[in-house]
Amino acid sequence: MTLAPRTGQARHKIFTLLDLSHGKSLERSTEYGRSRWRMPCPAQRFRQSSSARRIRGKVLHVEHIELLTSQYKMLKQQVAGREPQEGHLDFTGKPLCEKKSGFLAFSGVTRVTWFVDLFGELSVEKAMLETCPEQQNTKLTAHLLTANNKRLTWVEERGEGLMRSKQMRISFTDGSCMESLPQGPGGSEFLFMQDLSLFARKLRAGAPFPDSEHAERRRILHCLQLATDIQRHCMQLA
Structure with missing residues (x-):
């Protein structure tokens, strides 16, 4: 449109x-x-x-809009000032047409945006793509590193019969752990x-x-570069 x-x-x-x-x-x-x-x-x-x-x-x-939800705002408040020891973000959803939506790291880049907005700029340690054409199933697993070499794992899986779902688990260097995403108000x-x-x-x-727009542009470029690096890692293993 x-x-x-x-x-x-x-x-x-x-x-x-x-x-x-x-x-x-x-x-x-x-x-x-x-x-x-x-x-x-x-x-x-x-x-x-x-x-x-x-x-x-x-x-x-x-x-x-993924940064505007009440759930994300509550999550950001809970995470503020804490350093992750390890984190996992798992997303599932229905199949997408790659010819129209692009490689999975790009169509799912909003998940990377969560990690970057919460914990700063990241690097790609390794990534792999698993596919099952018969079931239209595609699974991307990317291992990312923070500036302090703490691992964050992103799993994006799409296939027939998969409901839209997002799960997150984070352990922190202070010994505490967040086992699930906060619940938004609904509606x-x-x-x-x-x-x-x-x-x-x-x-x-x-x-x-304003400075905020320059920071936004830097974050967007960084997330797209991460998606590009993830795709390159996957293609090297293909």
């Missing part, structure tokens, strides 16, 4: 597309003054597009409206960009 006039006079643009369509749309949209973008594309293409926008004084907003949280409000704030702020 793209919401914008086709004339060169458009100042704002909102589009939501399947992952592999984003790169070309980002490149074409540099003529627009403001853009709101949903879902990931390869790191190099995003870096090129966002750099062009900064030079031209334009604003790019990336939707991250509608109007996440897309929250995100649209963030986009509107950026439009009002304009350029030069």
Whole structure:
């Protein structure tokens, strides 16, 4: 879905597309003054597009509703100031078409975003991809390391009959352990409206960009680079 006039006079643009369509749309949209973008594309293409926008004084907003949920906000409060000894994040869901949604590390990059937002920049230790075409089952296992070499494991599995589910376990260097995610209040949280409000704030702020936007861009680029590195590790084992 793209919401914008086709004339060169458009100042704002909102589009939501399947992952592999984003790169070309980002490149074409540099003529627009403001853009709101949903879902990931390869790191190099995003870096090129966002750099062009900064030079031209334009604003790019990336939707991250997974950081706006009450559950995540409660999790972040519980984790604040604590260093992980080891962590696991397991996600399951229905199959995706890789031709449309991209490699599993990209379609599931929101899970990596949780780890990065909680514990800082990471590196990829190793990763592997297991597939079972008969059952449309794909399982990605990535072992990530924090700056202090603490291991965080992300498992993303999609297949027929798998319900959407997210589980998280973290042990901390202080000896404590979190065995499950906090329970949110339930009900509608109007996440897309929250995100649209963030986009509107950026439009009002304009350029030069506040420090928070530079930090956001750095996090996005880092997460996309992690997804790229995970894919490379998996391809080396194929």
